[in-house]
Amino acid sequence: MTAAAVFDQVVKTYPTGLLGRGGVPAVRGVSLTVPAGRVFGLLGPNRAGKTTLVKLLLSLVRPTSGAIARLGAPLSDRGTLGRIGYMHENHAFPRYLSASELLTFYGGLSGIPSEALPARTAALLDQVGLADRKSEPIARFSKGMVQRLGLAQALLNDPDLLILDEPTEGLDLSGRQLLRQVVRERKSAGKTVLMVSHVLPEVQELCDSAAVLVAGKIVFDGTLPDLVRDPKSGAPRNLETALQRLYQSEAA
Numbered sequence: 094m095t096a097a098a099v100f101d102q103v104v105k106t107y108p109t110g111l112l113g114r115g116g117v118p119a120v121r122g123v124s125l126t127v128p129a130g131r132v133f134g135l136l137g138p139n140r141a142g143k144t145t146l147v148k149l150l151l152s153l154v155r156p157t158s159g160a161i162a163r164l165g166a167p168l169s170d171r172g173t174l175g176r177i178g179y180m181h182e183n184h185a186f187p188r189y190l191s192a193s194e195l196l197t198f199y200g201g202l203s204g205i206p207s208e209a210l211p212a213r214t215a216a217l218l219d220q221v222g223l224a225d226r227k228s229e230p231i232a233r234f235s236k237g238m239v240q241r242l243g244l245a246q247a248l249l250n251d252p253d254l255l256i257l258d259e260p261t262e263g264l265d266l267s268g269r270q271l272l273r274q275v276v277r278e279r280k281s282a283g284k285t286v287l288m289v290s291h292v293l294p295e296v297q298e299l300c301d302s303a304a305v306l307v308a309g310k311i312v313f314d315g316t317l318p319d320l321v322r323d324p325k326s327g328a329p330r331n332l333e334t335a336l337q338r339l340y341q342s343e344a345a
């Protein structure tokens with residue numbers, strides 16, 4: 094099975110300062126494979142470079158060096174973007190649109206045939222619990238409602254790779270339950286989910302494997318059971334303890 098994403102020695106330094114002479118090293122030589130058909134967690138402290146890796150995969154920023162394969166093709170193959178769904182950590186939807194209009198707009202951009210759009214948007218709004226508010230402007234939505242809409246938007250094209258960046262931020266208990274259900278359904282359908290999250294119970298419950306990024310470098314890449322296993326004694330630890338140890342490797 095083709096990997097959903099392969100990063101090979103990827104470096105991303107954001108240019109800063111006059112004429113871009115300075116630079117923020119966000120990703121420093123990352124080699125990583127996100128297997129297809131699995132739920133993969135991307136973990137790490139703030140500023141570790143997680144969102145930058147996601148932006149590189151989505152061609153929102155360009156790598157400084159290294160190579161990236163997206164759904165089995167190089168980044169230059171833009172067609173693969175149509176097979177990805179992205180739930181952003183901070184949605185910037187036009188607030189004058191209604192939920193229904195927004196999904197219709199994005200559905201059109203994703204190439205969904207216009208005759209199929211009404212049924213698709215209605216089904217998704219129902220799935221995320223917004224059917225009764227579908228005609229109201231997004232400006233009237235709570236944060237959790239916008240998150241639900243963001244999830245619906247990311248699912249519009251039935252993506253082979255669903256990328257969730259801090260998806261549970263602002264979601265209430267039923268919203269979190271919905272998200273868990275969506276992730277499980279994607280996996281059962283053989284699709285890949287790449288999840289950036291600081292919410293450890295969700296990571297532990299949903300992810301098959303994970304990579305831990307610290308200061309732009311991978312410090313762990315493996316299964317969840319391996320992540321929580323104490324390297325010396327082999328005994329299982331809780332995920333928070335395991336991550337704290339890894340995050341301390343930042344200074345190394």
Ligand SMILES: Nc1ncnc2c1ncn2[C@@H]1O[C@H](COP(=O)(O)OP(=O)(O)OP(=O)(O)O)[C@@H](O)[C@H]1O
Pocket residue numbers: 107108109117118119137138139140141142143144145146
């Ligand atoms: N456009 C940009 N220009 C300059 N520096 C940037 C830019 N975007 C991100 N950075 C820097 O790159 C580093 C990694 O940022 P990134 O957003 O990838 O981290 P993250 O792991 O997603 O963090 P968080 O958990 O806080 O969301 C940080 O030092 C950040 O300040």
